[in-house]
Amino acid sequence: METISLRIEKTTTDTIIKFTANEVLISGSYQFNNIDEAKNSPLAQQLFHLPFVKQVYISANFIAVERFNIVEWSDVQEELKEQIEIYLNNPGVLVLEENEPQQKIPVEVYAESTPNPSVQKFVANKKLVETDFEFKDKEEAKNSPLATELFNFEYVKEVFISENYVSITKLETADWGEITVEVRSFIRQYIADGKTIASINAQQKKHTQTIEEATTNLDDVSKQIIDLLDQYVKPAVAADGGNIAFQSYDATTQTVNVILQGACSGCPSSTITLKNGIENMLKQLIPGKIGQVVAVNY
Structure with missing residues (x-):
């Protein structure tokens, strides 16, 4: 079976980008304006967990995504393309019929830069916690297994966990170009393994x-x-x-x-x-x- 690959194509609208496949993906066309409308599309649901996704359009041989203005396509398009390719080759069903069982959505994490050069944001396609947690050191993170594990990386200075993302503050001696892939892979695998992010009794800063x-x-x-x-x-x-x-x-x-x-x-x-x-x-x-x-x- 041939591996499905995608080609990134710009559209006449700056906020919309197309991911065109090397084969037919589906018969018919589907437009989803929010996660509630996407209940029968596991892929669209997955995409709507990304904070910049505004609308998803699935057609015969392409998937188009409209973004909010909080990011530029140049910052996220390659990782989004990789995420969709992984889903399509899993293989993943694009749109379920009413009598088809819901598929388990694979965990994906993408890295996003922030205005703070010392901090990078790692966004997951699923909910992580109900409330925000900020940890300045390993001692504060003792009731958050994920934060505790992250502090084992010598370059991690602080950890902030929100609903569907983790923000990492690095030490000045580290370079994001050298450590981003390692951190992203670790967080993705940690979530995929179903491990605890933070316990109910996780202590916030004083x-x-x-x-x-x-x-x-x-x-x-x-x-x-x-x-x-x-x-x-x-x-x-x-x-x-x-x-x-x-x-x-x-x-x-x-x-x-x-x-x-x-x-x-x-x-x-x-x-x-x-x-x-x-x-x-x-x-x-x-x-x-x-x-x-x-x-x-x-």
């Missing part, structure tokens, strides 16, 4: 309790700040492999204290993002109540 305490009995301005961060800021920083958490609001000084995690922590552009982005947004949407936004580094 400031977690501070955040929880600070978010009880909040004033109206603090509640507004949290809502705005959740709605406008968190999705954007998550796409870059990080997270932002509200810590406190001081009405006297009109200062908002936030915690940057993952790729956002220590990122050279974080100050610009805070001042030109988040601070300005909060000043405009909560006029007269915001003086400055300060990142609290732990």
